[in-house]
Amino acid sequence: MNSKKYFDEVAQQWDIMQQSFFSEDIREKAFSVAGVKKGMIAADIGAGSGFISEGLIGKGLKVIAVDQSEAMLAEMRKKFSGAEGIEYRLGEAEKLPIPDEAVDYVFANMYIHHVESPQEAIKEMVRILKPGGELVITDMDEHEFKFLKEEHHDRWRGFKREDVRRWFEEAGLKNVIVDCIDENCSCRSSCGEHASISIFVASGEK
Ligand SMILES: C[S@@+](CC[C@H](N)C(=O)[O-])C[C@H]1O[C@@H](n2cnc3c(N)ncnc32)[C@H](O)[C@@H]1O
Numbered sequence: 001m002n003s004k005k006y007f008d009e010v011a012q013q014w015d016i017m018q019q020s021f022f023s024e025d026i027r028e029k030a031f032s033v034a035g036v037k038k039g040m041i042a043a044d045i046g047a048g049s050g051f052i053s054e055g056l057i058g059k060g061l062k063v064i065a066v067d068q069s070e071a072m073l074a075e076m077r078k079k080f081s082g083a084e085g086i087e088y089r090l091g092e093a094e095k096l097p098i099p100d101e102a103v104d105y106v107f108a109n110m111y112i113h114h115v116e117s118p119q120e121a122i123k124e125m126v127r128i129l130k131p132g133g134e135l136v137i138t139d140m141d142e143h144e145f146k147f148l149k150e151e152h153h154d155r156w157r158g159f160k161r162e163d164v165r166r167w168f169e170e171a172g173l174k175n176v177i178v179d180c181i182d183e184n185c186s187c188r189s190s191c192g193e194h195a196s197i198s199i200f201v202a203s204g205e206k
Pocket residue numbers: 003004007018045046047048049050051052066067068069072091092093094108109110111114115116
C-alpha cells in the first residue's frame with residue numbers, strides 16, 4: 001500500500017488517531033512562532049483532516065488546505081461545512097496547487113516525514129510564500145522506531161534539527177530557528193511497542 005492509499009483509508013478515523021498522537025499545544029506553538037494575524041492568508045500543507053486549518057480559521061485567517069488524499073479533503077469539507085474562508089485543493093508535495101508568492105504563512109504539521117524529498121518539499125513551500133512570509137514546520141526529531149514506517153507509512157524516521165535548519169537556509173529563508181516544543185508524539189505499535197518522540201518547530205522568513 002502506498003502513502004496516498006493509506007491516508008485515504010484512515011481519513012475517517014484520522015481525527016481520533018491524531019488526538020492520540022499529540023495535543024493542540026503544537027498548533028498554538030506554531031501559530032505563536034509565526035505571529036499569525038487575522039485576515040492574512042495561510043496554506044496548510046499535508047492538511048489531513050484539518051488540525052492546523054481548524055485553528056487558523058478560529059483565528060480569523062483565510063486558509064488554503066492542500067493534501068494528496070481526496071478522502072482527507074472530503075473529511076475536512078464535512079467538518080467545516082458552512083465555514084467561510086477555506087479552500088480545499090488536491091495536490092502533491094512536488095507541485096503544490098498554489099501560485100508563486102500567494103500566501104503569508106505556510107504551515108506543515110507532521111507532513112515532511114511522509115514526503116519523498118523533504119528538502120524539495122521545503123523549497124516548494126517557500127515558492128508559494130510572499131516575500132516576508134513565514135514557513136513553520138512541526139515534525140518529529142530523529143528516532144529509532146521502525147514500526148512507524150511499517151504501520152503508518154512514514155518515509156523518514158524523523159529529522160536531525162541541523163538538517164532541517166540547512167534545508168530552510170538553502171531554500172532562501174532567513175531568521176531560521178529550529179526549537180523545542182515541550183511535547184512528544186506518542187504512538188503504540190500493533191505489538192504494543194510504545195514510541196514517544198520529541199517534536200521540533202522550525203520557522204523561517206522569506
Ligand atoms: C500524518 S498526516 C498529518 C495531517 C495533519 N497535518 C495533522 O496534523 O493532523 C500527513 C498528511 O500529509 C499528506 N501527505 C503525505 N505525503 C504527501 C505528499 N507527497 N503530497 C501531499 N500530501 C501528502 C497525507 O495524505 C496526510 O493527510
